[in-house]
Every structure is written in structure tokens, then in C-alpha cells.
Amino acid sequence: MEKSKKLTKVTVHAGHNKSGRIGAGTSAYLNESTEARKICRKVIRLLRKNKIKAYNCTVNNGKSQLDILQKICRKCNAKNRQLDISIHFNASSLSPADNYTKGTEVLVQNPAGIRGNLGNEICKQISNIGFQNRGVKSNTRLYFLNHTNKPAILIEVCFVDDEDDAKLYKKHRKDVAAAIVKAIINYNQTL
Template sequence: MKVLIDNGHGVDTAGKRSPDGSLREYKYAREIAEKVVSELKKRGFDAERIVTEENDISLSERCRRVNSICDRIGTKNVILVSIHCNAAGNGSQWMNARGWEAWTSVGQTAADKLADCLYKAAEETDFKIRKDTTDGDPDKEGHLYILKHTKCPAVLTENLFQDNKEDVAFLLSEAGKETIVSLHVKGIINYLKTI
């Protein structure tokens, strides 16, 4: 199984940072993605980042890269996790929203089981967990481009809020980074054990 990790946004993406500028989503997501890939590889899993560039790669190009791998090795042999930080405002002021959540495309899809495994790993942390259980599972659903236009099961994680002071302090701490990385690694491995 090929595990693809996407790190959200790029250095040239407007906004996407904490109000004080200490956390920039593109940089944080890349650091976490690199560590997730490294940890998966240490455990013998085939993992890679789909965006290694610093600049923002378009969503259509990200999807093209994923789908090219799906076409080459088979869609059933690929999963995608896209790593982001959430925001409640426009980045100009601190907000109160907190927590961790995961998104899949709308409806019952192959990604729901992957999201379930990520949620179970997240529930082992002290995070507030943000869910939508109206369809019987915890993931939030939406028409997010990278989830809709990739052929393989795909989940987008929102790892706490970049405009909440407490969340940012945790995210930037070594313990926080380790927790976010571990959550993803554990969730992905637990999913791979089920297929």
C-alpha cells in the first residue's frame, strides 16, 4: 500500500498563519508531513509526500500527482492524507475555536474507514475532537477539491486552530509536534491493518 501525504498550501499562499505570525500553515504542514512520512518509512511502510516544493502547488496539480500514482499502481493500493491547520477567522485576530477534525468527501466512501482510524488515534490525545455524527461516523464531509478529485481514499485533517493562542502554543511545542505526528502515524497504520 502506498501512503501519500499532502501538506497544505505554500509559502506564497496569502493568509494561512497565526495572527502573530509565529505559525505559518504551509511550513508547519510540511514539517509534520515530512515527519509522518519518515516515521512510516521507519516502520517499513511505503510513504511519500506529493508536494515537496515550498511554493503553492495548485489543487489540480496535487490531484494529478495522486491520480498518476493511482493509475500506475492501482487505486486500491493508494491512500492520501492531506495535513492542514484550521482557522476560525481571517488570521487578523485571535479566535476561540479549538480542536481536531477530519474531512472526507460527501457520502459513504472508502475514505470513511481511514477517517475513523484517524479519529480513534485523535481521541487518545487531550484534544477537543470536532465531529459530525449525523451519518453514523465522526468525519465531517464536504466538497473539498482534493477529496473530490482524487481516485483513492482521501482524508483531510485539520490539526487544531492556527488562530487560537493555546492551540498555536501546543502546535509549535516539540510535544505538540510529536503528538500530531504520532496521531497520523497511528491512525494510518491502524487503517492499513484493516485492509
């Protein structure tokens, strides 16, 4: 096995098309497409401040769900980088305020190595804000996770349709972006 190298170059993108277009994300207390784009931009700004090269591979002109995913993967694969990061928000079914945040999770094709290690650190840092830590989950059916030629992770920040998650998130937007970047810096320090 190749020794893990510090992350110095990554891509980041917001999932889905822009809000209002075909293939946009889910929307309830929060609008997934809009919020994912905000977090994506903040994460990129903070990564660059910390001397990590970050490319924005967000797609706003997809013609279908598949076209969006294909375009995202093409953009990612065209970059010289070590990791691809996708920002999403989760949804289940509308849940009113019940003092229980549904929480944060990271999806990976395979939790071995960097995906699981960094994924766990991201969950930990975001849950420090107050979100439930749902942990790293394996998912072998997601187009994005299967079609980049570097390790890829997909962050589900929190639930757009859980009122408690939405409240906490709106108060801590900046902290969510900072938590993701802190996790990457912490990961680098373990190598």
C-alpha cells in the same frame, strides 16, 4: 463492494504553497504552510519506518490556488497508491487563550468505508494528545477531495488562530505526526 485492503502505499502532502508565496495557508499563532510541511515530512518518515510506502506530493511552485490544487492532484494520481492524505491547519477567527482547544477534524467527500473509518481513528489519536475531537466531516466542495482517483482525506490538525491549540501543538508536534501514523497502523489491524 470491494473488500478493504491494508494500506501499504499512500501519498502525503502539505496543503497550500510554501509560506510567503501566492496561495500559502493561513497564519496566526502558527503558520499553516510551514507547520503542515513539518508534519508531512515526519509522517512520511514514520510511515516508511513502519514499512508503508509514502510519497510526498507537496507542491511549492503553484502559480495560483487552483494551480496548486491541480498540481497536487496530478502528483497524487501519478502514483501507485491506495490513499491520498492532505495535511492542513484550520482557522476561524482569532481566539486568545481560553483553556479550550478548538481541536482536530478530518474532511472527506463521503464518510463511508476507509475515509470515515480511518478519519475517525485519526481524530481519536490526535485528540488523545489533548485536542478537542471535532470528528469526520463531509465536504463535497473541496477540489482535492474531488479530483483524486483514489480515496482522499484532509486532516485539519488544529487551529492556527486559537492560542490554546497553538500552545498544545508546539509542545506536541512529534506526537501529532506519530498519532496520524498510529491511526493508519490501527486501521490496518482492524482489517
